[in-house]
Amino acid sequence: MKHPVAALLPLIATLLLSACGGHEKPLATVNKVDLQRYAGTWYEIARLPQWFQRGCYDSTATYSLNDDGTVKVINRCQREGEQTSEAEGTARVVPGSDNAKLKVRFDNWVSRLIPTITEGNYWIIALDKDYQTVVIGEPSREYLWILARQSELPEDQYQALVQVAQEKGFPVEELQRNRQLRPETAAPDGSE
Template sequence: MRLIPGFFTLLLAGLLSACGADKPLATVDQVDLVRYSGTWYEIARLPQWFQRGCYNSTATYSLNEDGTVRVVNRCQRDDKEPSEAQGTARVVPGSDNAKLKVRFDSWISKLLPTITEGNYWIIALDKNYQTVVIGEPSREYLWILARTPQLPDDQYQALLQLAESKGFPVDELQRNRDLQPEQ
């Protein structure tokens, strides 16, 4: 009968170690939304269903009068007009603008506004507001963005290492320039 307590101890240890993957995700200390505004180019991302077939992706942010942030995401898709998604981000109170909740305009978001909000956490941002890493606590979403369409490889590798140190599966990242169709 000593096997049963040993089994439960192992099971409990396994469950607790799995919880380590859900350790808190640290963000930057603060974000100046005025400096953050403008266009950012996607350098790399974890694959997402809503971005399937997208390349040359950009995100443009601007401040609304009510303190929220207007979000316009654009991308190119093969043999189609550019795709655009518009939404609104609101700052999570107490986060010094480093945590946002984003909702894109659709019929379901109008019906269930808070359920359709996604976490947009700024986990790295250089002091000159030229590169940013965005993620969220489950580590299922990750974007590396820059003010220019490409980054030098040493900068990209440094951002990859940072994301990996925070528990993101960087081996699954797709680089934006690798998503472009052959000419």
């Protein structure tokens, strides 16, 4: 006779796997991104708080195209009383996404050891036709950035982008705006 717990193992395994599988609402991206137009420097307007950006303000992301079809990523930020912090990485396009979904990996010892585990989703969920504002997110809704080609946005433009993120299920009440992260001694462009 089988042990009663052994008979329940398939059911328990199924329940555990379904709990881990994530029942996230699908996250729609923009239809297509022209990476040539997307390249260049973007200023962080707002973000959901992340441990790796703790203490950062006046953050920028600069993208350039590599010969192999990947995208070079350089993220910079200011930290009070310190020099600029910089992280360099590489983004690759997710096949079939028309460049709207990227996988980004930053160059550090962990990513060199286990490259695919350290890749992050970088999904372009809103992008204006002139490539001046963008909203970046990922399916779990834990990461969100609002970026622009200028360091400041008019309030109505900012609120419109926040509305897009809210409609897509992001916790916009947790957004941190760059201008609120700056120390009082820092000027808007990062110079003092």
